[in-house]
Amino acid sequence: VPRIVILISGSGSNMVAIADAIKSGSMEAEIAAVICNRPEAAGLQKARDRDLPASVLDHKEFSSREDFDRALMAEIDEHAPDLVVLAGFMRILTPDFVAHYHGRMLNIHPSLLPKYQGLHTHQRALDDGENEHGVTVHFVTEELDGGPNVIQAVVPVYDGDDAASLQARVQIQEHIIYPIAVKWFVEGRLTMAGNTARLDGNVIPATGLQ
Ligand code: GAR
Numbered sequence: 552v553p554r555i556v557i558l559i560s561g562s563g564s565n566m567v568a569i570a571d572a573i574k575s576g577s578m579e580a581e582i583a584a585v586i587c588n589r590p591e592a593a594g595l596q597k598a599r600d601r602d603l604p605a606s607v608l609d610h611k612e613f614s615s616r617e618d619f620d621r622a623l624m625a626e627i628d629e630h631a632p633d634l635v636v637l638a639g640f641m642r643i644l645t646p647d648f649v650a651h652y653h654g655r656m657l658n659i660h661p662s663l664l665p666k667y668q669g670l671h672t673h674q675r676a677l678d679d680g681e682n683e684h685g686v687t688v689h690f691v692t693e694e695l696d697g698g699p700n701v702i703q704a705v706v707p708v709y710d711g712d713d714a715a716s717l718q719a720r721v722q723i724q725e726h727i728i729y730p731i732a733v734k735w736f737v738e739g740r741l742t743m744a745g746n747t748a749r750l751d752g753n754v755i756p757a758t759g760l761q
Contacts, residue, residue: 552579552580552581552635553579553580553581553633553736553737554580554581554583554630554631554632554633554634555569555580555581555582555583555632555633555634555635555636555733555737556582556583556584556585556586556627556632556635556636557569557582557584557585557586557631557635557636557638558585558586558587558588558623558627558635558636558637558638558640559585559586559587559592559594559595559598559639559640559749560587560588560589560592560594560640560641560642561589561592561593561594561639562592562593562594562597562638562639562751563585563587563592563594563595563597563598563638564594564597564722564725564726565587565595565596565637565638565639565641565659565726565729566594566598566603566636566638567594567597567601567726567727568725568726568727568729568730568751569582569636569638569729569730569733570582570598570601570603571730572730572733572734574601577730577734578730578733578734578737578738579728579737580634580733580734580737582603582604583603583604583631583632584603584604584606584626584627584630584632585598585603585604585605585606586606586608586623586626586627586641587605587606587607587608588607588608588609588610588619588623588640588641589607589609590607592682594639595607595666597607597646600678606626608622608626609689610642611614611729615669615761616643616645617645617647618629619642620647621647621734622646623648624647624648624651632655633655633736633737634655634656634657634731635652635655635656635657636656636657636729637656637657637658637659637691638659638729639659640646641659643695644691646693649691649692649693650693652691653692653743654690654742654743655736656690656691657688657689657690657701657732657733657736658689658691658696658698658730659686659687659688659691659724659725659728659729660672660686660687660688660689660696661673661686661718661721661722661725661756662676662684662685662686662687663683663684663685663686663687663703663705664687664689664700664703664759665696665697665757668691668697669695669696669716672684672706673714673715673717673718673721674714675730676708676717677708677712677713677714677717681708682707682708683704683705683706683707683708684705684708684721685703685704685705685706685721685724686703686704686721686724686725686728687700687701687702687703687759688700688701688702688703688728688732688759689701689748689759690743690748692746693747698743698746699743699746699747699748699755699757700748700755700756700757700758701735701748701750701755701759701760702728702732702747702759702760702761703728703738703758703759703760703761704721704723704724704725704727704761705726705761706720706724707720717741735750736741
């Protein structure tokens with residue numbers, strides 16, 4: 552059974568969506584570990600409530616980004632994962648870390664990448680007067696929020712939206728598309744070659760599957 556390690560920093564709702572998809576039998580995979588860099592994150596309790604092995608590796612206990620990433624890598628690798636899933640893991644990763652999980656690490660980002668890399672994506676989309684916004688699952692490469700897209704979901708922006716209402720609409724889609732991408736990967740259908748994502752050998756366009 553393919554082994555997944557999920558990294559979280561916050562509420563863990565995407566971790567829950569993936570755990571639920573596995574539990575429901577829609578894909579065969581095992582969550583070998585949930586690792587969180589913030590001891591107070593609400594997602595830790597959600598993991599424990601679901602009997603997922605959850606642990607904390609607090610980045611504040613490390614003097615440099617390199618030291619933290621080395622420790623994190625060691626902890627992840629104890630679980631020999633086939634796939635590393637970043638699910639609201641709010642850390643910039645060192646190049647060594649990213650290279651180590653080349654082709655086997657996915658991230659979810661709350662925008663229609665390549666638009667709105669970085670933080671405060673919902674507010675920035677509103678400020679720009681976008682009438683569409685969304686979310687992207689992509690392979691992680693050294694370029695921050697820049698690896699090849701796998702799947703995107705688009706949502707409308709309505710008059711009267713604020714960042715919170717838009718985020719809520721986007722998150723509903725996150726919980727649908729992340730389990731789909733993980734399922735493709737654990738079934739061996741989703742791969743990365745060069746800087747291109749492929750599904751069953753077919754090139755996924757730069758916009759991701761929509
Ligand atoms: C999600 O909305 C995800 O898109 C975002 O963090 C949230 C985590 O929610 N990720 C990023 O902003 C990555 N830069 P969750 O902890 O409830 O899954």
